[in-house]
Amino acid sequence: MKNENRDDLDRDLRRIAGAIAGLPDREPPDDVIDAVMARIEPKRVSRLGLWWRRMRISAAAVPLQAASAAAVVVLVLLGAFALTHRNPEQLIAPALTRASAESASMVVFTLNAPDASKVELIGSFNHWRPGDMMSWDNSRKAWVASLNLQRGRYEYAFLVDGQKVVPDPNALINRDDGFGNQNSVLIVERNPGHETGI
Amino acid sequence: MSGAEANLIHEILAGDAEAYAVLVRRYQRPIFNLMLRMTYSDEDAKDLTQDTFIRAYEKLEQFKTSRSFFPWLYTIGMNLARDFQRKAKASRVAEEALSRDLDPPEAVGGNPHGAMEAKKVRLLLDKLPLDYREALMLRFHEGLSMNEVGHALGISASGAKMRVHRGLSKLREMLGSKTHEE
Numbered sequence: 307m308k309n310e311n312r313d314d315l316d317r318d319l320r321r322i323a324g325a326i327a328g329l330p331d332r333e334p335p336d337d338v339i340d341a342v343m344a345r346i347e348p349k350r351v352s353r354l355g356l357w358w359r360r361m362r363i364s365a366a367a368v369p370l371q372a373a374s375a376a377a378v379v380v381l382v383l384l385g386a387f388a389l390t391h392r393n394p395e396q397l398i399a400p401a402l403t404r405a406s407a408e409s410a411s412m413v414v415f416t417l418n419a420p421d422a423s424k425v426e427l428i429g430s431f432n433h434w435r436p437g438d439m440m441s442w443d444n445s446r447k448a449w450v451a452s453l454n455l456q457r458g459r460y461e462y463a464f465l466v467d468g469q470k471v472v473p474d475p476n477a478l479i480n481r482d483d484g485f486g487n488q489n490s491v492l493i494v495e496r497n498p499g500h501e502t503g504i
Numbered sequence: 505m506s507g508a509e510a511n512l513i514h515e516i517l518a519g520d521a522e523a524y525a526v527l528v529r530r531y532q533r534p535i536f537n538l539m540l541r542m543t544y545s546d547e548d549a550k551d552l553t554q555d556t557f558i559r560a561y562e563k564l565e566q567f568k569t570s571r572s573f574f575p576w577l578y579t580i581g582m583n584l585a586r587d588f589q590r591k592a593k594a595s596r597v598a599e600e601a602l603s604r605d606l607d608p609p610e611a612v613g614g615n616p617h618g619a620m621e622a623k624k625v626r627l628l629l630d631k632l633p634l635d636y637r638e639a640l641m642l643r644f645h646e647g648l649s650m651n652e653v654g655h656a657l658g659i660s661a662s663g664a665k666m667r668v669h670r671g672l673s674k675l676r677e678m679l680g681s682k683t684h685e686e
Contacts, residue, residue: 321621322675323672326644327644329645331537333533333536334536338528338550338553338557339528342554342561343528347521458647459646459647493649
């Protein structure tokens with residue numbers, strides 16, 4: 307009985323969270339961008355200030371999660387320091403690329419649809435283009451796909467047999483897509499244990 | 505923060521003012537909607553949206569690119585909106601607007617029951633204390649992590665989590681009592 311109450315509570319909270327996720331926004335007026343851009347002047351910065359800024363961006367962008375990683379980063383930055391004196395543009399890309407790779411999280415999507423002949427995963431992470439086929443996992447009795455996703459908010463759904471769009475029944479949040487379909491909402495955090503709802 | 509966004513801010517700080525238009529385009533919608541919730545006025549919301557982006561541009565040197573840009577921008581917007589409310593006594597204006605049962609924008613499509621509940625949730629959100637309302641909007645509508653919600657509201661991640669949970673519980677209570685009233 308206590309568990310039933312708890313389940314009811316969770317379901318209510320998820321429903322409300324889903325309603326908040328799906329609240330319609332108003333579009334901003336068309337001239338906001340022009341009005342802002344008309345009021346700003348280009349920043350002025352010395353070459354020394356520019357170089358220092360780039361060093362700070364590179365250092366901050368790399369999460370120091372382990373001593374070995376830190377050692378590698380120090381080497382990257384030291385190497386970059388030498389490069390910077392020749393061409394500051396060469397410094398930033400490797401450090402930022404590394405940070406991006408480290409902050410991705412593996413997300414496993416599953417759909418229990420034993421009668422389907424094929425299921426595709428579509429969402430904001432692949433621009434809603436069909437083609438990411440899910441595999442049938444006989445031990446789970448479910449269609450499965452895994453993706454590495456950066457931290458952020460994504461919407462997705464399953465395309466069953468190339469025709470039917472189905473939201474994830476296990477998703478914590480679903481929202482209306484404005485065309486009568488439900489999309490599932492996924493929030494990927496920075497660390498493993500990525501998927502969270504409430 | 506994504507590497508692309510950090511690079512963009514770097515370019516802006518290096519003198520490429522035009523690159524700032526990318527950030528304005530990306531975030532004008534949530535900031536404008538924040539201002540609508542704060543002012544209940546299209547005109548004031550538009551002015552405050554512009555002011556938020558101008559202020560953020562002026563302070564961009566202080567922004568830490570190890571963090572996400574949007575929560576930082578949101579903090580600036582919230583501060584400006586609070587100043588506006590203090591100066592214009594907008595809280596009274598807000599109450600008047602609420603008493604007129606201001607219609608939120610309608611969702612397109614969807615089932616009627618869902619649209620009805622969304623409308624109720626929107627109206628009840630407006631009755632929540634500001635900090636709870638914005639914590640819920642940032643978490644579920646904008647999809648921020650608890651850390652980012654905390655950054656935007658100037659509280660810890662655990663404080664943000666507590667606010668989100670309490671906000672949801674309050675909304676649930678209010679929805680329950682509203683249902684009973686009907």
